[in-house]
Amino acid sequence: AQTVTQSQPEMSVQEAETVTLSCTYDTSESDYYLFWYKQPPSRQMILVIRQEAYKQQNATENRFSVNFQKAAKSFSLKISDSQLGDAAMYFCAYRGNTGNQFYFGTGTSLTVIP
Amino acid sequence: EAQVTQNPRYLITVTGKKLTVTCSQNMNHEYMSWYRQDPGLGLRQIYYSMNVEVTDKGDVPEGYKVSRKEKRNFPLILESPSPNQTSLYFCASSMAGQYYGYTFGSGTRLTVV
Numbered sequence: 001a002q003t004v005t006q007s008q009p010e011m012s013v014q015e016a017e018t019v020t021l022s023c024t025y026d027t028s029e030s031d032y033y034l035f036w037y038k039q040p041p042s043r044q045m046i047l048v049i050r051q052e053a054y055k056q057q058n059a060t061e062n063r064f065s066v067n068f069q070k071a072a073k074s075f076s077l078k079i080s081d082s083q084l085g086d087a088a089m090y091f092c093a094y095r096g097n098t099g100n101q102f103y104f105g106t107g108t109s110l111t112v113i114p
Numbered sequence: 115e116a117q118v119t120q121n122p123r124y125l126i127t128v129t130g131k132k133l134t135v136t137c138s139q140n141m142n143h144e145y146m147s148w149y150r151q152d153p154g155l156g157l158r159q160i161y162y163s164m165n166v167e168v169t170d171k172g173d174v175p176e177g178y179k180v181s182r183k184e185k186r187n188f189p190l191i192l193e194s195p196s197p198n199q200t201s202l203y204f205c206a207s208s209m210a211g212q213y214y215g216y217t218f219g220s221g222t223r224l225t226v227v
Contacts, residue, residue, distance in 0.1 A: 050213075
């Protein structure tokens, strides 16, 4: 089974600053998708951004962007101009070419300091 | 509104008393899954289904049952709950194809005493 590792259980950032959350994964597949999900205190899981392994260009969604390093099997999330509403648990996830199996990391709890 | 609806949102039960957590999606998704979320462990897949009458075990299936008799519904059954099944449970659904992320329900906080 694929594994997804988030080595930072907790992170903090000052409001308006930039923070990067790390994620690494292990796979033997060549075609897969990577995702970042946000879980605020409401506990709802919200899709933030996705990256296809075959695309070299890093995905961007407004203030959220990724740094995808396929050879290193690394998929970090950068949040620019952090806002109080960004405070949440963030999960990195992998979905392989079987399509049905999603593998999640253990999560990073992000605190935004006013 | 496109959504995954799971009920109940909170549930406290006693050891050994059978319970069912319901899950329904209105997006005609083929794939549905159940996850449990525990502190420090992230989300772990319990069971998944690729379509009606097609289900398979995830990483932590022991003590759980599922069925997929209709495309929209995917209930999670705990025949004899134990305290180690105290957790936050999520149902999720997705269209076929790895491009699609899962849409999650709002979660069920289960406590087994």
